[in-house]
Amino acid sequence: MKKIIIAFIAILGTSQISYSQDCEGLVKVCESYLNGTKAPGNFVSDGQVYTAFLDRDKSEFRTTFYGGSTYRIVNSAGKEDDYVIFTIRDLQGNILFTNRNYKNSPYWDIKVPKTIPVTIETELDMDKKVTGCTVMLIGFKKN
Amino acid sequence: MKLNKTFLPSLLMFTIVLTACTDEKPKDKPTIDEEINDPDASMNTSFDGKVFSIPSPLQTALLIKESNVPFNEDLLNNVDNIDLYTTEMRQALNLGIYGTDLGYAALYKQNSTSLKYLATVEKLTNKLGLEGAFDKNFMTRFEKNSANQDSMMLIVSQAFRKSDDFLKNNDRKNTSALILTGGWIESLYFACELNQASNNPKIVERIGEQQQTLKSIIEILEEYNKDKANAELISDMQTLKIQFDKVMINYEFIEPSTNEAKKLTTLNHKMEIKVDTNVLNEIRSLITSIRKKITE
Numbered sequence: 001m002k003k004i005i006i007a008f009i010a011i012l013g014t015s016q017i018s019y020s021q022d023c024e025g026l027v028k029v030c031e032s033y034l035n036g037t038k039a040p041g042n043f044v045s046d047g048q049v050y051t052a053f054l055d056r057d058k059s060e061f062r063t064t065f066y067g068g069s070t071y072r073i074v075n076s077a078g079k080e081d082d083y084v085i086f087t088i089r090d091l092q093g094n095i096l097f098t099n100r101n102y103k104n105s106p107y108w109d110i111k112v113p114k115t116i117p118v119t120i121e122t123e124l125d126m127d128k129k130v131t132g133c134t135v136m137l138i139g140f141k142k143n
Numbered sequence: 144m145k146l147n148k149t150f151l152p153s154l155l156m157f158t159i160v161l162t163a164c165t166d167e168k169p170k171d172k173p174t175i176d177e178e179i180n181d182p183d184a185s186m187n188t189s190f191d192g193k194v195f196s197i198p199s200p201l202q203t204a205l206l207i208k209e210s211n212v213p214f215n216e217d218l219l220n221n222v223d224n225i226d227l228y229t230t231e232m233r234q235a236l237n238l239g240i241y242g243t244d245l246g247y248a249a250l251y252k253q254n255s256t257s258l259k260y261l262a263t264v265e266k267l268t269n270k271l272g273l274e275g276a277f278d279k280n281f282m283t284r285f286e287k288n289s290a291n292q293d294s295m296m297l298i299v300s301q302a303f304r305k306s307d308d309f310l311k312n313n314d315r316k317n318t319s320a321l322i323l324t325g326g327w328i329e330s331l332y333f334a335c336e337l338n339q340a341s342n343n344p345k346i347v348e349r350i351g352e353q354q355q356t357l358k359s360i361i362e363i364l365e366e367y368n369k370d371k372a373n374a375e376l377i378s379d380m381q382t383l384k385i386q387f388d389k390v391m392i393n394y395e396f397i398e399p400s401t402n403e404a405k406k407l408t409t410l411n412h413k414m415e416i417k418v419d420t421n422v423l424n425e426i427r428s429l430i431t432s433i434r435k436k437i438t439e
């Protein structure tokens with residue numbers, strides 16, 4: 001009985017560590033798109049890491065893109081580049097960009113001449129992955 | 144309580160199944176969980192808390208520098224104040240403030256000031272258990288690149304991102320939120336004070352643009368206010384919001400243009416921001432008072 005309890009705790013612990021490591025690994029993947037390793041250009045991080053555990057639903061948040069900057073949005077949810085769909089809208093709900101139209105590209109640059117508050121919505125592409133950790137990073141550079 | 148002999152093995156199996164459920168689906172054989180096609184299946188989302196975003200305070204510091212407003216060291220929070228910060232809340236808020244001071248000084252290539260603030264940031268991160276983000280490697284890179292504005296911004300923002308990641312992974316999201324809030328307060332304070340001295344329309348516009356960010360900050364602070372620790376700060380922010388709600392924003396959507404080859408979309412909307420002088424003065428007075436409460 002004691003052994004079973006220990007095994008149970010060990011498995012539970014391992015799954016937690018694995019979850020944390022998975023998310024941490026995704027941060028590194030996203031970083032490589034910001035720092036010029038996997039995509040041209042070097043972007044300054046906004047200093048935040050956006051993580052959500054998605055299970056057939058969407059994560060959404062608001063941010064402001066300042067005029068005179070180009071932003072790079074990077075997403076990852078696993079070893080393949082195309083698991084995540086992200087959509088950027090203005091506050092009226094108009095779609096400004098979605099990577100759905102571009103083979104779920106893991107990153108995209110948004111040139112912003114005038115400041116705009118936006119919502120960014122992320123979801124997993126259900127044909128490829130149904131549940132798991134997603135990480136997004138936002139970087140910027142001057143136009 | 145005696146457990147049924149079959150209970151623990153069942154629990155073990157359940158855990159294994161639960162763990163397996165989080166694995167990725169094989170790429171070559173995409174499968175859809177039957178539940179997805181079941182209209183009665185629950186559509187739960189297990190978020191890692193709510194997701195919030197605050198623009199980097201470095202962007203406002205950058206705008207100030209590009210507006211040719213001279214560096215003003217008197218605006219920075221005195222490094223000697225660090226001994227006043229004995230609670231985690233004050234340490235986190237002031238880490239955001241000192242971090243913005245560091246970025247501001249670094250952008251103006253004020254090397255001796257930058258190093259002084261770097262040492263202060265390091266002390267506060269140690270107090271908060273964030274040594275990993277501002278480690279020896281960071282210090283070496285910072286000192287080596289102190290003459291290069293772009294590298295400095297990259298290095299400082301990477302260190303803050305590392306802190307943010309560490310705090311979120313360790314369920315210290317309130318601390319993360321307070322650091323972001325401190326950074327935002329300091330950058331707004333800079334913008335208000337420097338505009339007072341230079342009366343610069345670009346800086347006025349940047350102040351008005353904070354309307355949406357302030358809403359997000361209030362939401363973050365409320366989300367992590369379970370023990371009411373953030374109550375006073377939230378109340379101050381709500382008072383500030385009353386003034387920000389008076390900022391006039393006219394927006395017109397225009398279809399963006401996309402260059403697929405460059406993976407680049409250019410936004411084409413129109414946006415006009417008007418901030419009345421009285422509102423601007425009120426915002427300046429309120430942010431000065433909020434900052435004073437935090438720093439002194």
